[in-house]
Amino acid sequence: MPMHFIFSSEVELLFDFWRVHSPAGMAVSVLVVLLLAVLYESIKVGKVKLFHWSLHSHPPNDNQQLMECMDQESTSSGSAQANSDRTRLLLSHLGQSLLHVVQVVIGYFVMLAVMSYNTWIFLGVILGLAIGYYLAYPLLSVG
Amino acid sequence: MSLEHHHGMSHLGSNSTMPPHHHSSPTASHSHGGGGDMMMMPMTFYFGYKNVELLFSGLVINTPGEMAGAFVAIFLLAMFYEGLKIARESLLRKSQVSIRYNSMPVPGPNGTILMETHKTVGQQMLSFPHLLQTVLHIFQVVISYFLMLIFMTYNGYLCIAVAAGAGTGYFLFSWKKAVVVDITEHCH
Numbered sequence: 422m423p424m425h426f427i428f429s430s431e432v433e434l435l436f437d438f439w440r441v442h443s444p445a446g447m448a449v450s451v452l453v454v455l456l457l458a459v460l461y462e463s464i465k466v467g468k469v470k471l472f473h474w475s476l477h478s479h480p481p482n483d484n485q486q487l488m489e490c491m492d493q494e495s496t497s498s499g500s501a502q503a504n505s506d507r508t509r510l511l512l513s514h515l516g517q518s519l520l521h522v523v524q525v526v527i528g529y530f531v532m533l534a535v536m537s538y539n540t541w542i543f544l545g546v547i548l549g550l551a552i553g554y555y556l557a558y559p560l561l562s563v564g
Numbered sequence: 565m566s567l568e569h570h571h572g573m574s575h576l577g578s579n580s581t582m583p584p585h586h587h588s589s590p591t592a593s594h595s596h597g598g599g600g601d602m603m604m605m606p607m608t609f610y611f612g613y614k615n616v617e618l619l620f621s622g623l624v625i626n627t628p629g630e631m632a633g634a635f636v637a638i639f640l641l642a643m644f645y646e647g648l649k650i651a652r653e654s655l656l657r658k659s660q661v662s663i664r665y666n667s668m669p670v671p672g673p674n675g676t677i678l679m680e681t682h683k684t685v686g687q688q689m690l691s692f693p694h695l696l697q698t699v700l701h702i703f704q705v706v707i708s709y710f711l712m713l714i715f716m717t718y719n720g721y722l723c724i725a726v727a728a729g730a731g732t733g734y735f736l737f738s739w740k741k742a743v744v745v746d747i748t749e750h751c752h
Contacts, residue, residue: 514735517738521735525730526727529727
């Protein structure tokens with residue numbers, strides 16, 4: 422295993438079947454790794470969007486919300502609105518946890534790809550993370 | 565460099581007369597064949613439980629029982645890591661001592677000038693909360709590197725343990741955080 426960055430059109434990445442020996446195969450590998458990195462950044466934004474979805478579940482109606490907040494032990498916990506809020510919260514949190522697992526796995530895959538010490542792959546990862554950040558983070562302030 | 569050192573250590577543990585680069589012991593990491601290279605360290609994912617070295621020189625997995633034990637331990641480690649992250653965040657929120665507000669003029673729509681207020685929270689450098697945060701940060705960094713090294717063994721079972729532990733830990737600990745933030749959001 423190399424311990425310094427090398428330029429090469431041969432690489433073996435992650436799985437037994439992922440072996441490339443030619444510049445064309447290397448280009449495809451770099452593209453796949455780039456898309457993986459874009460997906461990683463998008464998932465981070467996706468988790469936050471899911472969280473926001475669970476918060477702003479119903480159109481703001483200040484009186485009703487204020488009464489629900491002040492009225493915590495009484496019947497508001499049985500109302501349909503509070504139940505759907507709780508369901509929304511649970512669903513969003515479940516979705517966020519699943520997204521978190523995917524994010525952890527993809528993060529480790531990207532790390533292992535960089536560990537191949539192939540310079541093209543490394544550049545692909547960096548470019549992918551940059552493109553992913555550029556495309557995904559403005560979506561945080563939308564909606 | 566650290567990987568070379570690791571190879572050296574593992575060879576010393578198994579057979580001290582063998583030179584470091586000679587591939588002597590059967591490696592289950594290539595039990596399904598692999599390519600022409602027979603390096604000690606696998607570079608592709610595999611499922612196996614024989615001769616799996618884990619982090620430290622004395623820690624070798626050879627039986628399914630040991631693999632199950634390692635799976636549980638790594639699962640708990642990944643869960644603990646997620647919990648530590650959440651705990652540090654909540655400790656940080658609780659220990660905010662200074663809040664600074666500064667207002668600055670910002671051009672708004674239609675040529676008007678709006679006042680935008682920035683709120684900065686900080687801690688004193690030599691306070692106990694900050695020292696505790698630093699210690700916990702080091703702890704977190706070390707654990708995250710351990711998890712990375714575990715994932716680097718390329719063993720399928722151990723990698724699944726890391727991912728599942730992270731997911732479960734996130735679900736259990738971040739749930740509490742989500743509920744807290746939700747209530748404050750609604751009642752303001």
